[in-house]
Amino acid sequence: MFRKHALASSYATAGTPDAQNEIHAHMLGDIALLVKHLGNVNSVDPTPGHLLGALGSLGEQWRARVSYLPPVYSVQEPVLALHLQLYDIVLNRYISQVAESDAPTCTESVMRQIVSTNLQAAQLARLAGFRATALGILTHAELTCAAKPALLAPLQIEHAQILWDEGHASDAMSAISRVADSLWAKLRAQDEDGGSADAGLASGVGTMSSNSQTADVDRVRAPTSLDIYDTKAAFAKAALCLSLWQEVTNSVSTAVLQSRYERVLRVHESDKAHYEFGHFYDN
Secondary structure, eight states: OHHHHHHHHHTSSTTSHHHHHHHHHHHHHHHHHHHHHHTTSOSSSOOHHHHHHHHHHHHHHHHHHHHTSOSOHHHHHHHHHHHHHHHHHHHHHTGGGSOTTTHHHHHHHHHHHHHHHHHHHHHHHHHTTOHHHHHHHHHHHHHHOOOOHHHHHHHHHHHHHHHHHTTOHHHHHHHHHHHHHHHHHHHHHTOTTOOSOOTTTTTTOOOOOHHHHHHHHHHTOSOOSHHHHHHHHHHHHHHHHHHHHHHHHTOSOHHHHHHHHHHHHHHSOOHHHHHHHHHHHHO
């Protein structure tokens, strides 16, 4: 924490030559980490296990280093932009050379990092007041990232958040409702014994009985793969956000909100979900 405050002081005027030099030194350090982790990986015939381990360690160290920077757009944005460029190099130089059977796993690992970095950059821009820039980052990422829907969902949720911040409450709720419904439909599709899809379940317009809803949620509760876990986590995030906005705008009944909070807890239990549910009851 002390180091972060010290850095915040030195970056107080990010446009000064000294501040720029420190940012560039940080970026050079990140490049050095890339060389350190991937320098011993054979780019002609990389071993998937070795490559994935190196990428995981690299991503963790880059994220930790960014967390030490002050949350200032002019400071963090160049670093995040560099990370995205370096991930592209990794895709072109290393991932393209792995065996065809291992390529999807390796590609998904890099795409996770790319989506996460784009999301962080967009959130940074939004919080700095650069909403148009944030929308540009999100749109570009959604169009260019060959990631699974569950990984792209946080980008779509952030897009809805920008609409909400700009005062377009109806558009924001419609956008995030579509995300939640899509993710719920995907979870239902994983259930071999599931009945007909309930298209409006996530947005609270379904007609199923509460007992039937509970049974449906229980069937998709246990994750069987990382993809399903990602889908559940993204659904929970979208559904919680939608619930908060609908509560603020008083656009749905208390019963619908309670049902959705309970559904989220059954699908993807988390401290945030418990907190929001408790807050809902307190109010």
